Amino acid sequence: MSTLAPWRDEVEDRELARATAQLRRAIDDHQRVVVAAHVAPDGDALGGALALHLALTDAGARSVPVVGEDPLVLPSSLAALPGADQVRGQAGLPPASEVDLLVSIDAASPDRIGAASDYLDAQVPTLMVDHHARGTGFGDVRLVAPGAAATVQLVAGLLDELELPVTPSVATCLYAGLVTDTGRFGHASTDASVMEFGARLLAAGADHVELTRRLFDERSIEELQLVGRALARLTYVPDVALVHTHLTHQELDASEGELADTEGIVDLLRSAEDAEVAVVLKPAPDGTWRVSMRSTGQADVGALATAFGGGGHAAAAGFSATGEQDELIGRIVAWLRAR
């Protein structure tokens, strides 16, 4: 039994053939490939990038996994993924003159890959692999399928086209993307084809027990303290069914924790019974706010984020902003009232 994945119809045969040819050439000619996950990588971006990196390396390409940010801080839940120790940050990016191919994973626009977007300016051939419905798009070859529950499904599709094996390490990385982007197989994007893909990854040897524990069941004391602080000041705005909170830069500075420790807060907020929209303002190291948003109903937070200069999906989106916390929340509330 096999269910056709909905994203299959969204990818043009011609584009898939071009992507496959690009990667085939990279393998056959031992090319230098940079595989870039988006900045502040989540399980889908990092898992997809590492899966492709490991498979290309095994096949003979000279692959480098990167996240174009400085400093590079991988969330501890993802730092143990196979190959994560090889990920380079902005300071370790190979010079463009030495790069034959850039592959971008889970990023809808150039700014999302941070400093790795310099390769675009330098005209390095680029393959974009993504599942966001919104974004400017970029690259010579674009595999974009909003119907994919996770970008790792597209990565696996490429590995199949290339007839590269899904080793246990590759399967673990792919599973990291699938289990996080589907909300542990709970979001509406989870269909029979997602479950079949998950089953295939388990059969291939994905280390799902240890991975799931790290991703969802292990938090540092510092993280729990930050979560507690954020939850303690949770605020509800009834007319727009918004639940919001924030952590200040001073609070994060005074804590042993870091920005990555605040990732889970928005999903706790969205579990509030009456919430339709959840918003968390998180203190970024550069002094700005990283705004994380979730919708459990009709509100399209992807449209909201886009209006504020960011992007994302209808149900999960984000942007960066400056200014006072009250004023920013006020503008978000005004957008929700006006829609």
Ligand code: 5GP
């Ligand atoms: P998170 O709240 O987990 O950081 O982000 C949720 C989703 O929103 C991400 O998967 C990504 O699609 C999108 N997103 C978050 N921040 C940004 C941003 O600054 N720009 C864009 N374009 N998308 C973002």
Ligand code: MN
């Ligand atoms: Mn994704």
